[in-house]
Amino acid sequence: MFRTLFLLFVVxxxxxxxxxxxxxNAGAIAYNPFKIKVIxxxxxxxxxxxxxxxxxxxxxxxxxxxxxxFFEPGLMNEDVWFSIExxxxxxxxxxxxxxxxxxxxxxxxxxxxxxxxxxxxxxxxRITGQGIYRDSVMLGLSVPIAQPLLGAGKVMGQDTVQTVExxxxxxxxxxxxxxxxxxxxxxxxxxxxxxxxxxGGLDPDVGVNLSYFVDAEGNTKKMxxxxxxxxxxxxxSGPMTTRDASGAERxxxxxxxxxxLGDEAASGILIWNDQDEQFxxxxxxxxxxxxxxxxxxxxxxxxxxxxxxxxxxxxxxxxVRNTFASITNMNSYESFTPLQPGTQxxxxxxxxxxxxxxxLVWQWRTDTPAITQQQEAELIDLGKMTANEARFQLxxxxxxxxxxxHTGSVKWNEYRQVWNNVIEQREGTSFxxxxxxxxxxxxxxxxxxAKKIVTHDGPDFYNVARHSYFDKxxxxxxxxxxxxxxxxxxxxKPTPRYDYNQMMYKLDLSDERLDSVKIAPIAxxxxxx
Numbered sequence: 001m002f003r004t005l006f007l008l009f010v011v012x013x014x015x016x017x018x019x020x021x022x023x024x025n026a027g028a029i030a031y032n033p034f035k036i037k038v039i040x041x042x043x044x045x046x047x048x049x050x051x052x053x054x055x056x057x058x059x060x061x062x063x064x065x066x067x068x069x070f071f072e073p074g075l076m077n078e079d080v081w082f083s084i085e086x087x088x089x090x091x092x093x094x095x096x097x098x099x100x101x102x103x104x105x106x107x108x109x110x111x112x113x114x115x116x117x118x119x120x121x122x123x124x125x126r127i128t129g130q131g132i133y134r135d136s137v138m139l140g141l142s143v144p145i146a147q148p149l150l151g152a153g154k155v156m157g158q159d160t161v162q163t164v165e166x167x168x169x170x171x172x173x174x175x176x177x178x179x180x181x182x183x184x185x186x187x188x189x190x191x192x193x194x195x196x197x198x199x200g201g202l203d204p205d206v207g208v209n210l211s212y213f214v215d216a217e218g219n220t221k222k223m224x225x226x227x228x229x230x231x232x233x234x235x236x237s238g239p240m241t242t243r244d245a246s247g248a249e250r251x252x253x254x255x256x257x258x259x260x261l262g263d264e265a266a267s268g269i270l271i272w273n274d275q276d277e278q279f280x281x282x283x284x285x286x287x288x289x290x291x292x293x294x295x296x297x298x299x300x301x302x303x304x305x306x307x308x309x310x311x312x313x314x315x316x317x318x319x320v321r322n323t324f325a326s327i328t329n330m331n332s333y334e335s336f337t338p339l340q341p342g343t344q345x346x347x348x349x350x351x352x353x354x355x356x357x358x359x360l361v362w363q364w365r366t367d368t369p370a371i372t373q374q375q376e377a378e379l380i381d382l383g384k385m386t387a388n389e390a391r392f393q394l395x396x397x398x399x400x401x402x403x404x405x406h407t408g409s410v411k412w413n414e415y416r417q418v419w420n421n422v423i424e425q426r427e428g429t430s431f432x433x434x435x436x437x438x439x440x441x442x443x444x445x446x447x448x449x450a451k452k453i454v455t456h457d458g459p460d461f462y463n464v465a466r467h468s469y470f471d472k473x474x475x476x477x478x479x480x481x482x483x484x485x486x487x488x489x490x491x492x493k494p495t496p497r498y499d500y501n502q503m504m505y506k507l508d509l510s511d512e513r514l515d516s517v518k519i520a521p522i523a524x525x526x527x528x529x
Contacts, residue, residue: 032107033069041114050086064125069138080105087456088119120453121507129501144206153212153220157500160463164239166251188234189223204470233258238298244324285330291369297409314405316443317370335370360389391445397516409466415475417521422480432460441522449517459486
């Protein structure tokens with residue numbers, strides 16, 4: 001009886017007040033975020049991919065300009081503690097042993113936090129995905145790219161970039177691409193174009209305006225049309241441009257068709273059709289001679305007056321003459337190898353190609369496969385090759401550790417007058433997230449010493465690609481990107497919006513920290529065209 005009378009009293013009070021019980025403490029809260037910017041202490045530039053986290057574990061991640069639009073009902077007009085973390089960066093904020101900073105959060109207020117870069121390379125921005133400048137837009141700030149939230153193509157995430165200059169533009173191609181409307185996206189290659197900086201494109205320090213090829217629904221268009229019997233998964237690599245018999249410029253790319261990871265069904269060359277805006281023609285190579293097929297990032301260079309496309313798979317040990325007929329003929333591809341002609345690696349039974357004086361002979365050959373970095377190391381251990389004869393035994397200059405190359409991107413560099421390489425290490429400090437810089441007198445080495453330029457605390461940053469068409473100051477500043485993802489390293493939860501997307505970095509080759517791997521300038525007999 002008493003309980004019933006008490007509830008009646010409460011309800012009556014709310015009715016008399018003109019309110020319902022559910023809205024007693026409710027009310028519209030005007031959105032007016034607190035602006036937090038995290039900057040590089042040396043450059044003053046905003047740092048993307050910095051995680052700020054409250055004491056109750058609410059995560060915020062800076063956008064590509066280094067901003068967080070903080071708005072948390074209940075925490076406005078409060079002193080709020082933030083932990084601060086970012087791969088390859090550190091800071092001096094600390095209170096009673098806890099790493100972080102307390103900010104007086106007010107609607108419309110702002111704060112700037114500094115971090116010190118440990119990485120030699122500088123993280124610039126995210127290139128792909130949704131919400132690249134989300135927080136900047138929410139704060140009402142100007143942004144450098146045309147589509148900062150969700151552009152044409154509706155890309156949520158995409159894997160592994162391949163880029164080439166074709167008919168005065170940059171053509172970009174990626175692997176698997178996520179979309180917002182379904183868990184399954186585009187697995188037959190995604191494409192886009194952008195303008196070169198010299199032709200109205202953005203400064204590479206600022207960003208890239210991508211124009212995606214899209215389908216009728218506005219999602220990314222499948223760059224490889226479906227043919228009868230095709231598997232669903234098509235990956236591409238090594239884009240090339242050349243002239244056909246009529247003199248017309250053509251775009252070609254290598255492909256791998258798979259039923260699933262590790263289950264390759266076909267490989268060969270795709271040929272671009274300007275009218276269809278697809279790779280609508282293909283040349284399938286013999287899968288019984290898979291070692292002849294090209295793979296990896298491509299580089300155009302000259303050797304003894306002849307132009308070749310050079311492929312990093314992961315070392316630059318495959319090439320082909322820059323003609324349409326050669327590129328589409330599997331038997332035209334050459335491998336750089338120390339093996340006896342016509343033989344293959346066979347462990348202790350491997351036959352090496354030595355001259356009459358016993359010197360090891362490395363040659364470009366069409367009839368003999370290359371060897372891997374690991375096979376080369378095994379031959380040294382077996383006493384069949386000396387360390388001085390090796391081409392790809394790369395070691396960290398500071399630690400002496402073996403740096404196993406998972407993917408590389410070799411280019412000629414005008415500033416240093418050497419061949420240089422941006423390398424993704426396999427199973428380093430992070431599983432596939434450590435990036436190294438190395439130099440050599442030729443694309444085929446010898447590659448001996450490397451310096452780490454990017455590190456990750458767990459997540460992967462894989463399949464790096466050098467963008468030599470973005471080089472600035474005669475190659476003193478070089479640019480590269482890779483796929484950032486929490487996948488193979490098994491590091492827990494992915495980073496919101498950043499996961500499975502492309503990140504751009506810049507490396508200043510005048511940085512004194514690179515002097516330890518610097519080699520003497522060379523008068524190269526072969527260099528990138």
